[in-house]
Amino acid sequence: MDVFSISPSDIAGVIICSIVILLILIACYILCKPLNRIRDLCDVGYEEYLRLDKYGQTRRQLANEVRRRKKVGGIPPVFPNGWFALCESDDVKDGQVRAVDALGEHFVVFRTEKGVASVLDAYCPHLGAHLGIGSRVIGDCVECPFHGWQFRGEDGQCTSIPYATGKIPQSARVKAWPSDEVNGFILVWYHAEQEEPSWKPPQIPEIAAKKWFYGGRSEYRVNAHIQEIPENGSDVAHLECLHGPSILYGSDLKATLNGKSVNGFAPFMQHHWSVKWETDPEEKHVAVSRLHHEIRIFGRLSCISVDVEAKQIGPGLVYLTFTSPLFGRCILFETVTPVEPMVQRVLHRLYAPLPMMGPLAKFIVWGEAVQFERDVVIWNNKTFIKSPILVAEDRAINLYRRWFQQFYSENSPLFDFQGNKDNEITNW
Ligand code: FES
Ligand SMILES: [Fe+2]
The missing domain is CATH 3.90.380.10 (Naphthalene 1,2-dioxygenase Alpha Subunit; Chain A, domain 1)
Structure with missing residues (x-):
């Protein structure tokens, strides 16, 4: 008898076993996936x-x-004072920007390559472009997609105007909202009286x-x-x-x-x-x-x-x-x-x-x-x-x-x- 011969029933057995193992793996994946x-x-x-x-x-x-x-x-009143989740931490990876509307405001949430998340007002004070749409993160700033002005996450100050030869106006800044990141959420502090x-x-x-x-x-x-x-x-x-x-x-x-x-x-x-x-x-x-x-x-x-x-x-x-x-x-x-x-x-x-x-x-x-x-x-x-x-x-x-x-x-x-x-x- 040839010890290496494989009968059709052996092949059928292998196929059935493979299918059963595959089904078990799929079931485990579905059951374990959050x-x-x-x-x-x-x-x-x-x-x-x-x-x-x-x-x-x-x-x-x-x-x-x-x-x-x-x-x-x-x-x-419709917007109480307090901390509110703007998004989940996973939503904004390192170097990413995201637009979020909430509390009657337009926010831009971004994260530096070092992982620090910031929340700024979304509208650029230059000519009003949205800083969360088509923009990018450069260093600790978000860059406006319209003319390239850059705003620092920490305080909203404009730090670069690529085509301007003069001094950057002190008033060139957007509102930096108090923000925090805990337990998988990026949060903003909203207060109608602008209190800290x-x-x-x-x-x-x-x-x-x-x-x-x-x-x-x-x-x-x-x-x-x-x-x-x-x-x-x-x-x-x-x-x-x-x-x-x-x-x-x-x-x-x-x-x-x-x-x-x-x-x-x-x-x-x-x-x-x-x-x-x-x-x-x-x-x-x-x-x-x-x-x-x-x-x-x-x-x-x-x-x-x-x-x-x-x-x-x-x-x-x-x-x-x-x-x-x-x-x-x-x-x-x-x-x-x-x-x-x-x-x-x-x-x-x-x-x-x-x-x-x-x-x-x-x-x-x-x-x-x-x-x-x-x-x-x-x-x-x-x-x-x-x-x-x-x-x-x-x-x-x-x-x-x-x-x-x-x-x-x-x-x-x-x-x-x-x-x-x-x-x-x-x-x-
Ligand atoms: S509108 Fe933002 S740089 Fe001009
Ligand atoms: Fe209930």
Whole structure:
């Protein structure tokens, strides 16, 4: 017998094994790749309108109609004072420039080859070109694409006018915004009275020491006033009602009705919450929600419990620390940045220790995203009630609203500051 002969069944076996190994590798890659979930303004919250539509309108058309008709309500000023995320650190690599619009301003964010990030006003004081479009980084400056003037990131001063033989005018400068880079975000300090930062966004030591790693993200644009989003932390009563049905029902609120208790009978799986909201006695710009979360089977058997400390730091940052006997500790950052008076860009980024990377990190980011999207459905369709009717159990909402007042000042912009009264966003 020829020992080197290969039968057709051997070849078939090798092919099948190769395919199985390839499929396993693909499955591992999909399971371990950090989740990146992105939802635009029309993606969440308009399912009911789609179901009722008889005219064949697209989701985008329906969403825009609803947004245009929505009553904004008695909203406070639209841009509070504080630190806001302009982008994530990965968005601006060494030597790169990026244009970012937020808070009624046009910013240019750039990073030197040495890795230092800066935030400047976007419009060049020479003839008004946009410093974030078609520009480049030279040394510690950004170079305007129109005539080549260069502006230093540190203070916005013009340091070079390539064709001018005389002295550079002292007034040739753009506004340099106070900025910071922590926990994977590039942040700007916004203050309507032009005051300098009165506090700093805290760096998480485990991330700085590279003991915790990036484990996934989600990103949303939400049609609501900024104050609505952190108000959620003090709104104790909505947790059982909106976030009680299992995450397996998703974020379509019609579908989640199937996960609610009926006549006292609990469904197979439900989330249970208890929460306490309080202000920080030492740092007045900080408030904390302490949540205990359990998944219960048929309303009784508790199978997964997680403690969440949600630290609201100023108007635009939340640090959510998750602690569970099942998986240990990790942190999820939430940043809320007003892109327009009634459009918020919300980012979530998870950081966790190495053993939690992969499917577990993915599940945490996904689970949080599903619960967050249920709130988005509410926010996208609700109005802001300035003097709500509250019962005793809602008292934290009043405390929260009083606490949030500290982020408004005399010149904080009001909703109609750009004649933007009808809530129509035409650029999407
Ligand atoms: S407009 Fe920027 S250099 Fe002329
Ligand atoms: Fe919520």
